[in-house]
Structure formats: C-alpha cells, structure tokens
Amino acid sequence: MARKMLVIDDDPMVLSSCLRIFEAEAFYVVTTTSPEEGLSLVLDTYFDVILCDWMMPGLDGMEVITRLEQTSPGSAVVMISGYPSIERATEAMKRGAMDYVAKPFTPDEIVRAVNEAIQRKEAQEVKIVERFGRLAKTGHISLPSIDKKMLQALSVAIEERRRIETKPSLESLSEPERLKEITLAVLDKYNRDTNNLIGMLQAVHSYAGYLSYETIGLIARELHISEHDIFGTASFYAQFRFEEPGKHHIRVCTGTACFVGGGGVILEAVKSKLDIIPGQTSEDGLFSLERVACMGCCALGPVVTIDDQVNGKMSPAKLSRAIDKIYRTESKG
Secondary structure, eight states, X not given: XXXXXXXXXXXXXXXXXXXXXXXXXXXXXXXXXXXXXXXXXXXXXXXXXXEEESSOSSSOHHHHHHHHHHHOTTSEEEEEESSOOHHHHHHHHHTTOSEEEESSOOHHHHXXXXXXXXXXXHHHHHHHHHHHHHHHHHTSSOOOOHHHHHHHHHHHHHHHHHHHTTOOOGGGSOHHHHHHHHHHHHHHHTTTOGGGHHHHHXXXXXXXXXXXXXXXXXXXXXXXXXXXXXXHHHTTSTTOOOSOOOSEEEEEEOSHHHHHTTHHHHHXXXXXXXXXXXXXXXXXXXXXXXXXXXXXXXXXXXXXXXXXXEEOSOOHHHHHHHXXXXXXXXXXO
16 A cells, blocks of 8 residues: 655645655655645545645744644654754754755655655654553553452352352343342442442443443432432543443543643544544444543553554544444444
C-alpha cells in the first residue's frame, strides 16, 4: 500500500514539484496552499509524512507543526523553508518535526529527508511499543480488579450452594437471573450494610458492566433504601454506567499528558463519528464510549483502549480506521 503524504505550502511551484517527485516514489500525495485546510485534512485521513512550509499566510508553520503533534502524532513531519537557520531547525525539532529542509531543494535531498524522517519515526514508535511491553511485564500497568476476584469467588460459592440445593447451575440461567443471583450474593458479602453501598455497586457493576434500573431497584428493595438515593450516589462517580455497554468498549484518556497530545481532539472525533457522548452506547449496540482521567501510561499518550487493547500515540484518523475495521469485521460475521 502506498504511503500517504500531505504537502502544505503556499508556493504552487513547491507543491507541483513535491507531487511529481513523490508520485514517482510511489507516494499518494495530497497538496494544499492553506494551513487551515491541511490541519482539517489530518482529522479525516492519516498521513505517513507531512511536509510543511515555514512562512505562509495565516497560520505560521511552527504553529501548524505544533497542532499536527496534537492531532496526528503518528505522522513524520518535515519542515521546509526558504529562510533556513540553526535556530529555526532546532525549534522545529522541539515541536515535533523529524527533519528540516532548505529551499530550493533537489529531488534527492527531499526524498532522502523524507525517507530518513519516516525511519526515525518508525524507530521511535518501536521504542514506545517496547517500553509499553516492559511496563506491562513489570506490573506498572495493571488492570485486574479486586471486585472481579471477589465475584469469581462468589460465583464458585453460588454454584456450590445451588448444587447442594439441586438447583440449576448459574450457567443455565438467563443473564437477568444470573445478575440477580450475583447481586444478592454481593449484598450478603457486604452484610447488607448501607455504609458499604459504593463497594456493593462497584462489585455488581464489575459483573454486569453497568447498573441497570432493574438492578438498582433490586438493591433498593433489599437494603430498604430509595432508588433515588442509590442513583444519586452512583451518578456522582464517573466510573458507573447506567446503559448496557456496547460489544466493543472505547476508553479515551484525557489526562494532562494525553490531553496535551490531542486526547481532547480524539474524544471529540469519536463522539462525532459514533454520535454518542461518554457513558453512552451507539445505537447499533456495537460501541460504548468512556472518558478516563488517566490510564497510567502517559509516555504512550495520547492513549485509547479498544476492549483490552491499549493503543498509544493515537490520532483521530488512526482511531477512525480502527473503528471502521471493527465495523467491517462485524459485518462479515
């Protein structure tokens, strides 16, 4: 598959030259004289490499690459300028550019700069993946929940009790019946003490993935408190969902490191694509969306998880492609 390139430059001669040079190198090239249009294009399409002029009407080239680092951090950015200097090159690198090329450039010079920038970007991504792997192995990134362990123990106890009472196994029950059994067992585990309401809600939520109104009603009746009190308590905490989760769960980190890297833009993009807000499930039931404060792997930011897969250095375009891939897979199944 051809690599995609975006060229942002207000000089039509530069655009035509880059188009000719890189189409000959088997790139798919998109050109624009507008910095604003270029920034808009990266929200819809992922580009492997972006060439950006320094001085253009409207947005300054440095501002453009700063925004590109937020909206398309996976792209290799190469700065081009007719007014080269060590200071500008250094500043461009600090803002995320992988290389800096002076005008006028020869075909060999620009091709070499682009290829080296892509290689450096790919090497950078490999290091990120390797670092994440080490973190996972050392336990610095850990998602197991004590509630899940407790639920496993409760399930075993329920199965044993039902076996002794010669009742059907949990597995043979419908999902609502299993949820009722688990909920009652959780209440007993916490001695039906309303001081432990949050712990009970967490455990049930961990099992079902959400707190249904039927479940809240059951807990209210068993604890002799109002549904309003339970809902009011649970709704105070962002971790609780009140809608059944989608088949695939997307979590977007908007912690400081991820937000600075474009987490907010990614969240807005997925909200628009799926037509839902955090806490909701798409109309087709395929996706649910959650915004989280931090996932504990800031070096990978911006981070998005899809089900159990952690995706670092995410961008709106990359997430859009991942969602489209799931749609295609589901339609085939």
